[in-house]
Amino acid sequence: xxxxxxxxxxxxxxxxxxxxxxxxxxxxxxxxxxxxxxxxxxxxxxxxxxxxxxxxxxxxxxxxxxxxxxxxxxxxxxxxxxxxxxxxxxxxxxxxxxxxxxxxxxxxxxxxxxxxxxxxxxxxxxxxxxxxxxxxxxxxxxxxxxxxxxxxxxxxxxxxxxxxxxxxxxxxxxxxxxxxxxxxxxxxxxxxxxxxxxxxxxxxxxxxxxxxxxxxxxxxxxxxxxxxxxxxxxxxxxxxxxxxxxxxxxxxxxxxxxxxxxxxxxxxxxxxxxxxxxxxxxxxxxxxxxxxxxxxxxxxxxxxxxxxxxxxxxxxxxxxxxxxxxxxxxxxxxxxxxxxxxxxxxxxxxxxxxxxxx
Amino acid sequence: xxxxxxxxxxxxxxxxxxxxxxxxxxxxxxxxxxxxxxxxxxxxxxxxxxxxxxxxxxxxxxxxxxxxxxxxxxxxxxxxxxxxxxxxxxxxxxxxxxxxxxxxxxxxxxxxxxxxxxxxxxxxxxxxxxxxxxxxxxxxxxxxxxxxxxxxxxxxxxxxxxxxxxxxxxxxxxxxxxxxxxxxxxxxxxxxxxxxxxxxxxxxxxxxxxxxxxxxxxxxxxxxxxxxxxxxxxxxxxxxxxxxxxxxxxxxxxxxxxxxxxxxxxxxxxxx
Numbered sequence: 001x002x003x004x005x006x007x008x009x010x011x012x013x014x015x016x017x018x019x020x021x022x023x024x025x026x027x028x029x030x031x032x033x034x035x036x037x038x039x040x041x042x043x044x045x046x047x048x049x050x051x052x053x054x055x056x057x058x059x060x061x062x063x064x065x066x067x068x069x070x071x072x073x074x075x076x077x078x079x080x081x082x083x084x085x086x087x088x089x090x091x092x093x094x095x096x097x098x099x100x101x102x103x104x105x106x107x108x109x110x111x112x113x114x115x116x117x118x119x120x121x122x123x124x125x126x127x128x129x130x131x132x133x134x135x136x137x138x139x140x141x142x143x144x145x146x147x148x149x150x151x152x153x154x155x156x157x158x159x160x161x162x163x164x165x166x167x168x169x170x171x172x173x174x175x176x177x178x179x180x181x182x183x184x185x186x187x188x189x190x191x192x193x194x195x196x197x198x199x200x201x202x203x204x205x206x207x208x209x210x211x212x213x214x215x216x217x218x219x220x221x222x223x224x225x226x227x228x229x230x231x232x233x234x235x236x237x238x239x240x241x242x243x244x245x246x247x248x249x250x251x252x253x254x255x256x257x258x259x260x261x262x263x264x265x266x267x268x269x270x271x272x273x274x275x276x277x278x279x280x281x282x283x284x285x286x287x288x289x290x291x292x293x294x295x296x297x298x299x300x301x302x303x304x305x306x307x308x309x310x311x312x313x314x315x316x317x318x319x320x321x322x323x324x325x326x327x328x329x330x331x332x333x334x335x336x337x338x339x340x341x342x343x344x345x346x347x348x349x350x351x352x353x354x355x356x357x358x
Numbered sequence: 359x360x361x362x363x364x365x366x367x368x369x370x371x372x373x374x375x376x377x378x379x380x381x382x383x384x385x386x387x388x389x390x391x392x393x394x395x396x397x398x399x400x401x402x403x404x405x406x407x408x409x410x411x412x413x414x415x416x417x418x419x420x421x422x423x424x425x426x427x428x429x430x431x432x433x434x435x436x437x438x439x440x441x442x443x444x445x446x447x448x449x450x451x452x453x454x455x456x457x458x459x460x461x462x463x464x465x466x467x468x469x470x471x472x473x474x475x476x477x478x479x480x481x482x483x484x485x486x487x488x489x490x491x492x493x494x495x496x497x498x499x500x501x502x503x504x505x506x507x508x509x510x511x512x513x514x515x516x517x518x519x520x521x522x523x524x525x526x527x528x529x530x531x532x533x534x535x536x537x538x539x540x541x542x543x544x545x546x547x548x549x550x551x552x553x554x555x556x557x558x559x560x561x562x563x564x565x566x567x568x569x570x571x572x573x574x575x576x577x578x579x580x581x582x583x584x585x586x587x588x589x590x591x592x593x594x595x596x597x598x599x600x601x602x603x604x605x606x607x608x609x610x611x612x613x614x615x616x617x618x619x620x621x622x623x624x625x626x627x628x629x630x
Contacts, residue, residue: 013504014497202492206500207475207482210468214476217465224425224463225543226451226480235486283467 019201036190041183049182050255056296057189058251063276063288064200065243070274071282072204073236074216075125079118079137080244081269082144085261086114087248089154092163095176095253096156103168103175107192107249114245115238117144122237126230141270148261164258176253185254192250196243201285203239212236213283279332281341290340298325365402368595375403377436378579379424379547384433386419386603393419394430395603401547406573407581408590411600412623417583418460420600421549424581425457426450438546452480456540457549460583462532466525470516470535471507473524477542478503507542513575514538514568530561534568541572548572550582554589562586566593591615599623 010016020026044053062084069075077083090110095103121140125133148154155163167177174180175188203209211232214222223229252259259265272295280291299321306317336343366374379401386394394416401407409417422428424435426447435442437453445453456477465473482503488495511517514534519527524535533553540548553569554562566589572578584590590597591611599607599614601623607614614620 013501013508017497017500017504199490202490202496203486206489206492206496207479207484208486208489210472210476211479213468213472214465214479217467218463221459221463221465222476223447224427224451224457224459225476225539226448227476228446228448239486 017205019205033194036194037187041187044182044186046182049186051300052296053186054189054255056292057186057193058247058255059273059276059292059296060193060289061196061250062244062247062273063280063292064196064285065240065245065247066273067277067280067282067284067288068200068204068212068243069236069240071277071284071287072209072216073212073233073240075122075233075236076130076134077137077240078134078267078270078274079121079140079144080273081265081267082141083114083118083121083241083244084248084251084269085144085148085265086117086241087111087245088252088259088265089148089163089261090114090245091249091253092156092165093154095166095168099166099168102170103253104170104188107246107253110249111242111245114248115241118241118244119234119238122234122241125233125237138267138270141267145261145266148265160260162258162260163252165253165256168253176257178257180254188254189250192246196246197285197289200239200243204285208235216283275329277339279329279339281339281344284339284341286344287339287341290344294340295325298328372404372574372595374405374595377401378403378405378438379581380436381420381423382434382436384420384423384430384435386416386423386428386430392603394423394600396433397600397603397605398433399598399605399608401579401581403579404573404577405579405596406569406594407579408594408597409581409583409600410585410587410590410597414602415600416603417600418551421457421551421581421583424450424547425455425549451543454543454546455549456543456545456547458533458536458540458551458553460551460555462529462536464524464532464536464539466523469521469523470527470538471511471520473535474507474511474538474542475503477539478507480543481506506544510538510541513571514541530557530564533557533561533565537565537568537572541576541578544576545578548578548580550580550584552583552585554584554586562589569593 010021015021020029040053062080066077066080069077087110090113091106094101094106094109098106121137124136128136149161152161155161165176167174167179169175170188173184175184204212211222211227214225214227215229215232219229222232248265252264256264276291276295277288278291279294280289281287302321302324303317306312306320307314332339365376368374377400381400382398384394384397385392397420409420411417419428423430426445426449429444437455465476468476482499484496484499511520514537516531516534516538519531524532527535537550537553550569553565557565569580569582570593573580582594594611596609597607597611597614598605599617599620606619606623607617609617
């Protein structure tokens, strides 16, 4: 009764190709935006920001980035952690090198630098596919972590080998550094997430997205209809790198504050983001959000249940958490290989006809 | 009437134009195997040209040469009055040659509409930044191309399955969607690799009608490979017959039907 598209007709092709062609979806989207921008910033505290919202938003950007590459263009990447590190270190170098320029511009530039680096590492994809490409990007991951450890110029020759974000503000509001308010952290990430998601959606619904999906579904057929495979794959790497770089920059500057490359941007980050898009749904922007929410919320939820609810010791809870989330991932892959986005799609299809399914 | 040179009028009164594509002395080898041996033929504007031959005759290889998958060791391909340099398949597509495949090659993860829209990709030039903004140039381009695509969807009578994922469609409809995708490119030359393979009589009739209508309404030049002799003889204006990589016949269906070499190739001949 609450999900209806009857009487909801598109009368122009641009109405039909909008992001939410169904009125109900569109209003729900506006409501979510209104709550995210208008309500949550007033209620948020440090715990919710640091444990839930900020990591969720940042991982959502990274997941959108990887989803464009893997979900839309079909090029598997295990280098997401390393690519996030590129974003983080470029942001650090820019912040310390040009302190008078706004952090927002630094973050966007970091995205641009990462896009260039990722495109470079995407070059092997012109020759190799599937597992072999995954191994090539894995090499990128290890190379980048090694590079940021080895060359001390990247961390300004600091003795600890760490990078730490200096205090920067946007419109007089502090957004990085230890004195940042929870709502400021949340809001700057939210702005970036919103813009990234809109850009990603625009790119994927138009001719560029169709080129990527054509390459993903059948590269020979894509070539025969006039898609230049090299250009299509490299633009996917580039756009993906841009988003992943922004995610890396925010992860370091806003969320962590101080980072060490092996610890913050190791191989486990690559897998984490990959799990997000697999669980969320490959080839879906909504799936990127759903997957990021799932992977961020699940440990928090389990910890609250085990430690807070049942009063078990922390170490036991931590280990159980690995077991539970691991088995949930396996269950998910078996039961719904297309992820949460597919469940959502099915639910919508059912709801269209509910309560009269015939 | 001389069908081999210049313009001519078909039996049903259609005026056939100048040479659109000419294959000159094409030889294609895979290692020691000679797939195509010294074949020449031409395709005129507005014509339906069939390539037939027994299995393994080199018909599909010929189509792959035209669409740029294979590069012949010898010979020249002339298209629209100019010699074509060695090209990648996507460059051939951008020149205005579209094709369908023997085994359906649709994009299974996309809807019918998106599949047909991919046929318009050679016509969509908006840059990445305009697309990221969507409003304005990108949206305008999308709508313009959508209008073209909708005409083709109407033409092939697949309106009802517009939003259906291609993977859910039955075989005959998939073939039709693939034809729609090729047509969406508004090609100068349309290559059809066994458009009726695996279809029942009714589906074959439908497909034949669509092929004739496409030729008639859009004036598209069509080159097709087909095994069903009845269909080939009814549809095509001129037929090339291949056997073991050689050309053994070329002419109107009637001429080919009475060609002794062709009869030998299809019915067999005693070698003693």
